[in-house]
Amino acid sequence: MISMSEHEIAAAGYHAVVSATGAGLRVLRRGGVALTETWAPGTKxxxxxxxxxxxxxxxxxxxxxxxxxxxxxLELSEPELHNASHGLVRARDWELVDAxxxxxEQAVxxxxxxxxxxxxxxxxRHEVGPDGLTATHRVTNTGTGRAPFGLGIHTFLRAGDAPMDDCTLQVPASRVQPVERQRNLPEGPVRDVTPEEDLREPRGLDGLWFDTPFTGLAREGDGRARCWLRAPDGTSACLWTSAELGWVQVFTADPRNDKAxxxxxxxLAVEPMSCPPDALASGDDLVVLEAGASWTAQWGISGVLPS
Structure with missing residues (x-):
């Protein structure tokens, strides 16, 4: 059952709605302009x-x-493909810690x-301010032994009302994890991007399709890697990640693949991740915490509006 409970936050022209179920970012707008895709409250x-x-x-x-x-x-949450997919908490209600x-701030x-x-x-903790939305994740090992984990956020970007195919995408990634398309699992070692995969310069999205884990993210002077979705009128959504989130999954929802x-x-989903697919098995970029230790990562979204 999907909870109707959600939390509205606003500051500096930004407005966000965060659901209790899955700690999902249901709405993000700047000046009324959508920066993420949304869905009806109380629905999946x-x-x-x-x-x-x-x-x-x-x-x-x-x-x-x-x-x-x-x-x-693990339980096979994707039984038709024999995979355990996307963790344990996306359908759970998170407890309210502070607001x-x-x-x-919510916890699970x-x-x-x-x-x-x-x-x-x-x-x-989801927070809005002059720089847009900032999400801060803190994970603590509350057990008595070592614990592994990975983190991802299934963020869909949007540049106002512009159709995705009218927009350009820029992702500062030089490396990619090849995956086989039937089960979306790693196939071979991480390698340099090919020209068809290279998003380091803005590329028009019309006709492009991705379900691809990228890494080798170039970081700016503040340590953040920035991905940009830009509309023709100048409206832009920028997703940034801290160094702890060294991967970005780019996924195209497409009716031609029965995923409209x-x-x-x-x-378009641009998903910050700490590790690639199947990291629990491979150990690639897997976070391991000693008993009592904590780990923190950040990501955020800001918007640029036409002048």
């Missing part, structure tokens, strides 16, 4: 839009992984689910 977010993916993002092959010598079997006019705990014995507490975004057809 289409294509996991806006939801937090934890304690792993993307897919775990056959739901199996080994950590510190012990084998684990104000411009921020909301995992540990004891089938295949997941690792106790972790995850607190996320309701009311929009083609739509």
């Amino acid at each position: 977010p289409p294509l996991a839009a806006g939801l937090v993916l934890f304690p792993w993002p993307n897919r775990t092959r056959d739901g199996r992984f080994t950590f510190d010598g012990a084998a684990h079997q 104000g006019e411009a921020f909301v 705990e995992v540990g004891g689910e089938p295949g997941w014995p690792f106790p972790l507490r995850h607190v996320v 975004y309701p009311g929009r057809g083609r739509a």
Whole structure:
């Protein structure tokens, strides 16, 4: 059941709505202009839009992984493909920790689910201000042994009312993890982007399709990597990530693949991630916390409006 509970925050011309279910970012606007795709309150977010993916993002092959010598079997949330997909918390209601006019802080705990014995507490704070939306994630190992995890956020960007195919996309990534298309699992080692995959300069999205994990993100002087979706009228949505989120999954919702975004057809997800698909099994960029230790990461979205 999807909770009707959600939290509105606003400041400096930005307005956001964050759901209790999955800590999902349901709305982000600047001056009334949409910077993310949305969905009706109290309904299931289409294509996991806006939801937090934890304690792993993307897919775990056959739901199996080994950590510190012990084998684990996760529930197969994608049974038709025999994958454990997108973690444990996207359909759960997060507890309200604190809130104000411009921020909301929510928390969830995992540990004891089938295949997941690792106790972790995850607190996320969404806050809006002059620089847009900032989301701060803090994960703490509340158990007595080491604990692995990964984090992703299934963010769909939007540049006002412009159709996606009228926009350009820029992602400062030099490397890519190839995936096989049937199950969206890693296929071969990380490699340099090909010309067809290269998004380091703005590219028109008409005719392009992606479901691709990118890494090798170029960072600016403040340590952030920035991805840009730009509309012809100058409206732009910029998604940035801190160094702890070293991956970005670019996904095109497309009716031709039976994955249309309701009311929009083609739509674009740019998803910050700490690790690639199947990281629980491969160990690639997997976060491992000692007992009592914490880890923090940030991402955010700002908007540029036509002058």
